[in-house]
Amino acid sequence: MNKVKKMYVLDHGVQYNDKSTMLAGYNAATFKEPHKLSTYIKIPIQTFLFECEEGYVLFDTACDPDYAVNWPSDMLERSPYEYPVNGLLPDRLKELGLTPEDINTVVMSHLHNDHAGCLSMFQKALVYVNDKEITTTLRNYVLKEPLDVHIPSDIRAIIKADLQWRTVTEEEFEVPVADGLTILNLGSGHSWGMLALRVDLENSGSFLLVSDALYSSENYGPPVHLPGIVYDTVGYVRTARTIEKYCKEHNCxxxxxxDMEQFSTLRKAPLEYYD
Ligand SMILES: [Zn+2]
Known part of the structure; x- marks a missing residue:
């Protein structure tokens, strides 16, 4: 089997969050300590770019460059975003000599605001998304039902962009995207429908990119620890077990x-990559 030539980790800065959104019940008050304090933490915003025989593949698209205007005010207050110089996705691609038009395939883990913010830029790409994730996002948008952390401005932008979609349906579990890249359909859990991506590299071995199916090693455990933001708790735990089993079987x-701790140890684009 041919493998992925290079995997780049792109650093798009941080979002601030109360730690209990990442880890439900974190530092909960007790009888003896009824006034415990919350902790405000930084979480990394990342995407992954793959150089393959078939072209360039991108996993997730980070935050909207116009977030300060487009995000709802309560989101800006609760979870503000901050990026370094060249930290926006188009600028990170530019550092590698690329533009959004050079990307052949985009795999969306899900459509939350810190993952789908630049999706509308990829009009030349085939976009993989979980079928329930896209249909529920569009349904709830048009019916004005709760959108969780799916942002109306992102949804309007992807509708307007007239993207080329390939939805991953319930009966599909493993979907090959390119040599050395395989989507795993995790189903509902963190959001309405989650996709993970298995990556096989010659020297660096195999990875499973799980996105928000598991925010961090603290959620993974084992035992599994639920985050504060979760659509389907039963699905979340099932997904965590699926990931654990799959990674053991396939050595990923x-x-x-x-996961800020893990992210700080990763090689970052443009200078470093995995091969
Ligand atoms: Zn999410």
Whole structure:
């Protein structure tokens, strides 16, 4: 089997969050300590770019560059975003000599605001998304039902962009995207429908990019620890077990969605990559 030539980890800065959103019940008050304090933490915003025989593949698209205008005010207050110089996705691609038009395939783990913010830029790409994730996002948008952390401005942008979609349906578990890249359909849990991506590299071995199916090693455990933001708790636990079993069977290293400790150890684009 041919493998992925290079995997780049792109650093898009941080979002601030109360730790209990990442880890439900974190530092909960007790009888003896009824006034315990919350902790405000930074979580990394990351995407992954793959150089393959078939072209370039991108996993997730980070935050909207116009977030300060487009995000709801309560989101800006609760979970503000901050990025370094060249930290926006188009600028990170530019550092590698690329533009959004050069990307052949985009795999969306899900459509939350810190993952789908630049999706509308990829009009030349085939976009993989979980079928329930896209249909529920569009349904709830048009019916004005709760959108969780799916942002109306992102949804309007992807509708307007007239993207080329490939939905991953319930009966599909493993979907090959390119040589050395395979989607795993995790189903509902953190959001309405989650996709993970298995990556096989010659020298660096195999990874499973799980995105927000597991924010961090603290959620993974074992035992599994639920986050504060979760759509389907039963699905979340089932997903964590699926990931654990799959990674043991296939010798994959898990890359978590927002694990600052793990992220700080990863090689970062443009200078470093995995091969
Ligand atoms: Zn999410």
């Amino acid at each position: 290293r898990i890359l978590f969605g927002h």
